[in-house]
Each structure stands twice: as structure tokens, then as C-alpha cells.
Amino acid sequence: xxxxxxxxxxxxxxxxxxxxxxxxxxxxxxxxxxxxxxxxxxxxxxxxxxxxxxxxxxxxxxxxxxxxxxxxxxxxxxxxxxxxxxxxxxxxxxxxxxxxxxxxxxxxxxxxxxxxxxxxxxxxxxxxxxxxxxxxxxxxxxxxxxxxxxxxxxxxxxxxxxxxxxxxxxxxxxxxxxxxxxxxxxxxxxxxxxxxxxxxxxxxxxxxxxxxxxxxxxxxxxxxxxxxxxxxxxxxxxxxxxxxxxxxxxxxxxxxxxxxxxxxxxxxxxxxxxxxxxxxxxxxxxxxxxxxxxxxxxxxxxxxxxxxxxxxxxxxxxxxxxxxxxxxxxxxxxxxxxxxxxxxxxxxxxxxxxxxxxxxxxxxxxx
Amino acid sequence: xxxxxxxxxxxxxxxxxxxxxxxxxxxxxxxxxxxxxxxxxxxxxxxxxxxxxxxxxxxxxxxxxxxxxxxxxxxxxxxxxxxxxxxxxxxxxxxxxxxxxxxxxxxxxxxxxxxxxxxxxxxxxxxxxxxxxxxxxxxxxxxxxxxxxxxxxxxxxxxxxxxxxxxxxxxxxxxxxxxxxxxxxxxxxxxxxxxxxxxxxxxxxxxxxxxxxxxxxxxxx
Numbered sequence: 001x002x003x004x005x006x007x008x009x010x011x012x013x014x015x016x017x018x019x020x021x022x023x024x025x026x027x028x029x030x031x032x033x034x035x036x037x038x039x040x041x042x043x044x045x046x047x048x049x050x051x052x053x054x055x056x057x058x059x060x061x062x063x064x065x066x067x068x069x070x071x072x073x074x075x076x077x078x079x080x081x082x083x084x085x086x087x088x089x090x091x092x093x094x095x096x097x098x099x100x101x102x103x104x105x106x107x108x109x110x111x112x113x114x115x116x117x118x119x120x121x122x123x124x125x126x127x128x129x130x131x132x133x134x135x136x137x138x139x140x141x142x143x144x145x146x147x148x149x150x151x152x153x154x155x156x157x158x159x160x161x162x163x164x165x166x167x168x169x170x171x172x173x174x175x176x177x178x179x180x181x182x183x184x185x186x187x188x189x190x191x192x193x194x195x196x197x198x199x200x201x202x203x204x205x206x207x208x209x210x211x212x213x214x215x216x217x218x219x220x221x222x223x224x225x226x227x228x229x230x231x232x233x234x235x236x237x238x239x240x241x242x243x244x245x246x247x248x249x250x251x252x253x254x255x256x257x258x259x260x261x262x263x264x265x266x267x268x269x270x271x272x273x274x275x276x277x278x279x280x281x282x283x284x285x286x287x288x289x290x291x292x293x294x295x296x297x298x299x300x301x302x303x304x305x306x307x308x309x310x311x312x313x314x315x316x317x318x319x320x321x322x323x324x325x326x327x328x329x330x331x332x333x334x335x336x337x338x339x340x341x342x343x344x345x346x347x348x349x350x351x352x353x354x355x356x357x358x359x360x361x362x363x364x365x366x367x
Numbered sequence: 368x369x370x371x372x373x374x375x376x377x378x379x380x381x382x383x384x385x386x387x388x389x390x391x392x393x394x395x396x397x398x399x400x401x402x403x404x405x406x407x408x409x410x411x412x413x414x415x416x417x418x419x420x421x422x423x424x425x426x427x428x429x430x431x432x433x434x435x436x437x438x439x440x441x442x443x444x445x446x447x448x449x450x451x452x453x454x455x456x457x458x459x460x461x462x463x464x465x466x467x468x469x470x471x472x473x474x475x476x477x478x479x480x481x482x483x484x485x486x487x488x489x490x491x492x493x494x495x496x497x498x499x500x501x502x503x504x505x506x507x508x509x510x511x512x513x514x515x516x517x518x519x520x521x522x523x524x525x526x527x528x529x530x531x532x533x534x535x536x537x538x539x540x541x542x543x544x545x546x547x548x549x550x551x552x553x554x555x556x557x558x559x560x561x562x563x564x565x566x567x568x569x570x571x572x573x574x575x576x577x578x579x580x581x582x583x584x585x586x587x588x
Contacts, residue, residue, distance in 0.1 A: 282421065
């Protein structure tokens with residue numbers, strides 16, 4: 001390590017350049033991780049907020065909530081206790097200020113106000129009738145406020161914002177909760193349902209009971225039900241898996257790039273030092289010491305590069321616009337950092353063979 | 368017992384019709400306190416001679432002992448260790464590490480040998496008159512200064528045998544003489560066995576014995 005560090009200090013410019021490249025690549029890795037996590041969170045946050053364990057959709061929906069249509073009476077076909085299941089309506093629409101045409105996309109969830117999926121209100125109160133809604137803080141940040149009357153979708157009637165919940169997203173847009181009747185009205189307009197039991201919901205959300213412990217009754221002529229874990233549900237949110245795979249592939253490829261960059265750099269440095277290594281070997285310095293020295297350098301380059309990129313990535317998060325989905329998850333970043341250092345060490349390993357092959361005989365005679 | 372003892376050394380390179388006899392029946396020994404010169408033109412086999420004497424390559428036939436250790440019986444690892452402990456090399460250009468300051472060259476030896484050599488290196492630097500240069504990098508030194516540091520470096524861990532490969536090749540004559548005198552002095556005062564290979568006959572005047580190597584054969588002058 002002594003030799004490794006002294007050489008870096010001596011050849012500052014060279015090593016500054018390789019550390020610079022390392023910083024840039026590591027920075028891109030952190031940025032992509034931040035974006036991947038931000039996007040992933042934006043897609044699924046509201047679902048995670050429910051702290052549920054399983055979700056039941058209609059089988060023909062292909063595991064997509066907005067395409068699923070169930071009846072309120074289907075709740076009885078799910079084999080868990082009353083307090084552990086709840087009917088939820090899901091609908092994607094737009095919200096706008098009364099008298100303005102500018103719209104904001106939102107995800108709407110309809111649920112009974114006492115349902116466990118309805119988040120705590122941090123300001124104001126829960127809805128009490130089909131004209132009242134509660135909205136997530138991130139919609140408020142976009143210029144809406146408590147006690148404001150807003151229009152939803154194509155409905156002519158106005159809804160009043162009576163409560164605000166913590167910021168959350170589903171399908172990358174802010175979330176609005178309202179009651180089941182309001183949901184029915186919003187999604188099905190003037191369509192009449194003779195019995196309350198026939199009124200539509202989108203899904204049944206189950207808590208405290210894993211999907212494989214939940215049974216659904218699929219006899220009779222009712223809609224076929226499909227139960228799944230929350231994770232399966234999230235993986236099937238349109239675009240969710242595709243986007244994660246894309247970003248993860250990019251990050252994975254950057255790991256390969258780091259291996260190549262550090263590998264090539266240290267290999268060239270090693271080639272330049274073959275005479276020196278020959279002299280050192282002649283003097284009785286063990287190959288292992290020289291090899292460890294190179295590994296040490298790749299470790300130093302990796303750690304400094306990742307450290308600087310970490311700081312840079314964090315500072316970037318402070319100046320990014322709020323609209324940009326970006327989430328710093330320390331555990332993920334730490335994992336990224338460990339992998340980056342590991343792959344730069346792997347890069348260093350490429351030079352070991354060259355060091356092993358240096359023949360100390362060459363040191364004598366000036367050949 | 369001689370510090371370096373070579374008996375019936377033969378070294379062949381290649382095989383079949385490309386076979387070349389680099390060294391033929393070399394018998395050579397140096398005792399402690401002795402400064403021996405080996406002179407020969409380029410291509411005479413003197414580099415091969417030195418690499419075999421230092422255990423960097425093994426002879427085709429013959430036996431070498433350094434301080435009573437038969438090199439033929441040592442593993443590669445043991446040989447490296449023996450070189451580190453008992454042999455000091457002084458090379459034509461320099462055996463210094465370009466990115467270490469003069470004093471750090473000694474720190475490296477210290478770290479590798481896991482023993483404190485602070486006092487010894489200070490003493491060496493002072494006696495070779497290079498103490499003032501301790502904070503300089505090799506490239507900041509003149510050729511003569513570099514060779515003096517090389518000598519100090521080769522002496523740091525107190526080896527019994529010093530092998531010098533054309534130590535004066537890159538120096539002007541006054542610096543060259545000075546370096547050879549230092550070697551002779553170290554051999555006599557510090558009781559080292561020193562072998563210097565050179566092509567320059569003027570450098571042999573302080574030697575205790577002079578050998579000539581020609582076409583792979585060694586004879587005493």
C-alpha cells in the first residue's frame with residue numbers, strides 16, 4: 001500500500017484523471033439509481049402506503065387495476081375477515097380549478113372513509129359525502145388549496161378539497177381519495193345501479209394475509225377473481241417493470257465500463273513500469289507485494305471516485321426541480337458504491353498477470 | 368567460507384542447432400571484505416554471469432552458494448527472500464523508484480523487511496554525503512548522486528553480497544571513480560563481498576582481484 005499511495009501522490013495528474021473519470025461514471029450510476037428509485041416510488045407509493053398484503057382484481061383485467069371491474073358484493077367472495085379487506089375503486093383522470101381549463105393528471109381512489117387504505121389526513125378532515133375529496137400534499141404544491149372547489153374529469157359538479165394527506169403518487173401523479181359513491185359517479189356517470197351491492201369497485205385490497213393464504217370463490221356466474229401479492233400487483237403496473245429493467249441495465253452496463261476503464265488505465269501504467277518491477281523483483285521484492293500494490297491503487301481510485309460522486313449526487317438532489325422524480329435511498333447508494341469499488345478492483349486484477357510475468361533477469365544488463 | 372562461491376557453472380541458451388554457450392565452466396569465489404572486478408566487452412556473458420551470481424536465473428549445470436546457501440536447493444520464494452536479505456544490486460541506470468523521495472526508498476526497504484532501519488539509513492546517507500538529498504526525487508539528482516543513493520539503498524538491509532552491474536556506465540569519469548572508490552571502501556570497511564561488472568578497465572584500479580570474461584569463459588587477470 002505504501003508504494004501504491006506514493007505513486008499516486010507522485011503522478012497526481014494521471015491519477016486525478018482516472019479518479020475524474022471514475023467520479024463521472026459513479027455519478028451517472030448514482031443519478032440513474034436516484035431516478036430509477038424516484039420513478040419507481042412515483043409509480044407505486046400510494047400502494048405501499050396501504051400497507052396491504054394482497055390484492056384481488058377481476059381476472060380479465062390482466063392484473064391492471066384500471067381495467068378491473070368488480071362489484072361491491074364480490075368482497076364477500078374473498079375469504080378474510082371484515083376488517084382485513086376493503087373495496088377500492090381506481091380511476092385515472094384530471095383535476096382542474098373551477099373556471100379554468102388547465103388540467104393536472106391525478107390518480108383517484110374511491111374507498112369507504114373508514115377503510116384502511118384511506119391515508120391519515122394531516123390537515124383538514126376526511127370526506128363525509130360524495131362531494132368532498134382529500135388530496136395528497138403534492139397536488140397542493142401545484143397550486144390547489146384546502147376548501148377549494150375543483151372539477152374532476154368530465155363531471156360538471158364541483159368537489160371540495162376538505163383534507164390533505166402526505167405527499168404520495170400513483171402512476172407518477174398525485175393522488176385523490178373520495179368515497180365509493182363518488183367514484184361510481186365519476187367513472188360511470190349517469191349509469192344507474194339498482195342495488196348498492198351491484199355498484200362497481202376496481203379491486204379488493206387485503207391486509208395481514210399473504211396472497212397464498214387468501215382464497216377467492218370462483219364458482220357461479222360472477223366475474224372471475226384473480227388474487228395476487230402486492231409485489232406482483234406493483235410489477236404489473238403498466239411501464240413499471242420495463243422502466244426498472246431499462247435503468248438497471250444501464251447501471252449494470254456502467255459497472256462493466258468502470259471495470260474496463262480502471263483495467264485499461266492500470267494496465268497501461270503497469271506496462272510503463274515493467275522495468276521498475278524487474279528491478280524490484282531482482283532486489284527481492286515479492287510479486288505478491290507488487291500485485292497488492294496495483295490492487296491497492298484500484299481500491300484507492302475506486303473509493304475516492306465513489307466518495308466524490310456520492311457527494312456530487314447528493315448535492316445534485318438539492319438543486320433538482322421538484323417535478324423530477326429522484327429519490328436517494330442510502331442502502332441502494334451504498335450497494336452501488338460497494339459494487340463500483342469491487343468492479344474497479346476487478347479492473348486492477350487484469351494487470352496481475354503482467355506483473356507476474358516480469359522477468360527480473362531483464363533488470364540486469366540494461367536490456 | 369566464501370560469501371559467493373560458484374563451481375563449474377555452465378549456462379546454455381536455446382537448444383539443438385540454436386544452442387549457445389553463454390558461460391562455460393565458471394569457477395569463481397569472493398570472500399567478505401573483498402572487492403572484485405569482472406571486465407569484459409559487451410556480449411561476453413558478463414550480464415548472464417551476474418544474474419546467475421545473484422540467483423536471478425539458474426545455471427544449466429554447476430553449483431552456487433551464497434553465504435553457505437546452495438541456491439539449487441531453494442524454492443523460487445526462498446530465492447526471492449535470500450535475494451532480499453543477502454544480496455544488494457546496484458544497476459547500470461539506477462535501482463531507485465522514480466516516485467519515492469530518497470529517504471522513502473529506505474522506508475520501503477524498512478516496510479518490506481519489517482525492521483527499523485532508520486539509524487542505519489541515516490548513517491549511510493551521511494557517510495555517502497547524500498544526507499542533504501533525502502527529500503529529493505531521483506529525477507532531481509545528478510547521475511553520480513543517483514548512484515550514491517543506489518549504493519546506499521543496496522547497503523541498507525546489510526547484505527553480505529553486493530552485485531554491481533556497470534555502476535559507472537552513465538557517469539563521467541570523475542564521478543565514476545568516486546563511485547568505484549565508495550564501493551571499494553564499503554567492501555573493506557563494512558566487510559562486504561562486492562562484485563563489479565564493467566567494460567571500463569580504468570575502473571578496476573581499486574579492486575582486490577580482477578577477472579576477465581570473454582566468450583563465456585572467466586579467467587583471473
